[in-house]
Amino acid sequence: xxxxxxxxxxxxxxxxxxxxxxxxxxxxxxxxxxxxxxxxxxxxxxxxxxxxxxxxxxxxxxxxxxxxxxxxxxxxxxxxxxxxxxxxxxxxxxxxxxxxxxxxxxxxxxxxxxxxxxxxxxxxxxxxxxxxxxxxxxxxxxxxxxxxxxxxxxxxxxxxxxxxxxxxxxxxxxxxxxxxxxxxxxxxxxxxxxxxxxxxxxxxxxxxxxxxxxxxxxxxxxxxxxxxxxxxxxxxxxxxxxxxxxxxxxxxxxxxxxxxxxxxxxxxxxxxxxxxxxxxxxxxxxxxxxxxxxxxxxxxxxxxxxxxxxxxxxxxxxxxxxxxxxxxxxxxxxxxxxxxxxxxxxxxxxxxxxxxxxxxxxxxxxxxxxxxxxxxxxxxxxxxxxxxxxxxxxxxxxxxxxxxxxxxx
Ligand code: C5P
Numbered sequence: 001x002x003x004x005x006x007x008x009x010x011x012x013x014x015x016x017x018x019x020x021x022x023x024x025x026x027x028x029x030x031x032x033x034x035x036x037x038x039x040x041x042x043x044x045x046x047x048x049x050x051x052x053x054x055x056x057x058x059x060x061x062x063x064x065x066x067x068x069x070x071x072x073x074x075x076x077x078x079x080x081x082x083x084x085x086x087x088x089x090x091x092x093x094x095x096x097x098x099x100x101x102x103x104x105x106x107x108x109x110x111x112x113x114x115x116x117x118x119x120x121x122x123x124x125x126x127x128x129x130x131x132x133x134x135x136x137x138x139x140x141x142x143x144x145x146x147x148x149x150x151x152x153x154x155x156x157x158x159x160x161x162x163x164x165x166x167x168x169x170x171x172x173x174x175x176x177x178x179x180x181x182x183x184x185x186x187x188x189x190x191x192x193x194x195x196x197x198x199x200x201x202x203x204x205x206x207x208x209x210x211x212x213x214x215x216x217x218x219x220x221x222x223x224x225x226x227x228x229x230x231x232x233x234x235x236x237x238x239x240x241x242x243x244x245x246x247x248x249x250x251x252x253x254x255x256x257x258x259x260x261x262x263x264x265x266x267x268x269x270x271x272x273x274x275x276x277x278x279x280x281x282x283x284x285x286x287x288x289x290x291x292x293x294x295x296x297x298x299x300x301x302x303x304x305x306x307x308x309x310x311x312x313x314x315x316x317x318x319x320x321x322x323x324x325x326x327x328x329x330x331x332x333x334x335x336x337x338x339x340x341x342x343x344x345x346x347x348x349x350x351x352x353x354x355x356x357x358x359x360x361x362x363x364x365x366x367x368x369x370x371x372x373x374x375x376x377x378x379x380x381x382x383x384x385x386x387x388x389x390x391x392x393x394x395x396x397x398x399x400x401x402x403x404x405x406x407x408x409x
Contacts, residue, residue, distance in 0.1 A: 009034045010083035012108040014095035015043025017158040018124035018167035025170040026056045039108045065107040080114035090124035090167045093135050100138035120148040122173050127163025140376040150176050183227025184392045190228045191267045192220045193274035195235030197253045202285040209275045213237030216273030218384035220244050226388050233259045253277050253303035260306050269318045272307040308340040318398045323347040344368045344394050366390050
């Protein structure tokens with residue numbers, strides 16, 4: 001049997017009132033064919049007993065680092081190697097702090113350090129705790145290290161208050177970890193622009209930019225994984241084309257514009273990740289330009305703004321733009337969101353140490369009317385998954401507004 005049919009999941013349960021939901025989570029994971037081994041922290045046992053989780057997991061639950069009986073069977077290093085996925089749900093503020101600092105003071109944190117398997121955490125705590133800068137700093141550290149964050153959700157809390165900090169529902173944890181059976185963007189058509197454009201000076205020379213196409217391709221791939229039918233209009237890149245429904249190669253901004261306008265009609269979502277040249281030479285030379293003169297002047301004309309044009313359509317699809325900035329990131333990105341009438345914008349620094357053009361990593365600030373989300377430096381693939389997660393949420397609000405005319409969210 002393949003690993004994907006029977007993924008091996010090491011589930012860590014830490015001390016939170018939501019620990020009781022671990023029982024349902026184990027049940028749902030096993031319904032999907034997963035093998036589940038459970039490790040509980042000392043604080044988790046104050047909320048639910050190991051025996052209860054053992055009954056649903058069908059395996060002994062491990063709690064102690066120095067456990068002679070367990071070390072004689074599957075020792076902690078073997079357990080760390082056994083896992084295909086490490087999942088910690090619920091992850092308390094205390095556990096998140098211990099993970100962020102690389103501690104190994106109990107079995108669960110030791111296993112995390114001893115395992116090469118990807119780690120996903122589903123935090124659960126009071127909303128004040130969740131928004132505390134110390135917790136957010138620890139979360140950012142973990143995200144930057146490649147940890148996958150599942151939730152938390154907003155809503156009523158056990159303490160009687162309301163806000164962000166609720167454990168993501170077990171079914172959604174399973175979907176995000178093992179892939180969704182009802183993929184959130186299934187049936188949605190998405191058009192993505194990616195890569196640079198090239199503006200001809202003469203038959204052999206062009207004006208270009210440093211865009212590699214990596215971010216756009218990664219978003220296209222993540223949209224496909226979320227169930228969308230994706231078409232990519234791509235400028236020239238050195239990358240393997242993404243595995244999407246169709247890739248249309250173009251070179252110039254005018255070609256990109258024409259390809260987008262031809263296919264935008266039935267699209268639900270438009271993602272403009274291309275670095276489109278704002279200007280093109282007014283009259284490219286039909287022959288190779290010779291070096292007869294000391295200097296020569298180039299007259300440039302504006303290219304159409306593809307994204308702004310798509311956003312101004314009636315009806316317009318959900319539009320996501322990118323803003324590459326070298327200063328005043330948030331202010332410039334908000335201005336662009338407003339000026340181009342976008343639903344969402346992903347802003348990043350370019351030219352500095354924070355990733356951006358022609359890099360494998362990127363740090364981004366996602367903005368929409370009335371909200372924002374910061375993605376610290378992480379791989380473009382992971383950033384793409386997080387962007388698609390936010391697109392899914394914002395797109396749901398967008399369609400709700402269209403259907404019911406409710407106020408913007
Ligand atoms: O205004 P600025 O070029 O900074 O905006 C960047 C965003 O607009 C990106 O999403 C880019 O793909 C899109 N854009 C476009 N057509 C242009 C210029 C930018 O679609 N001509």
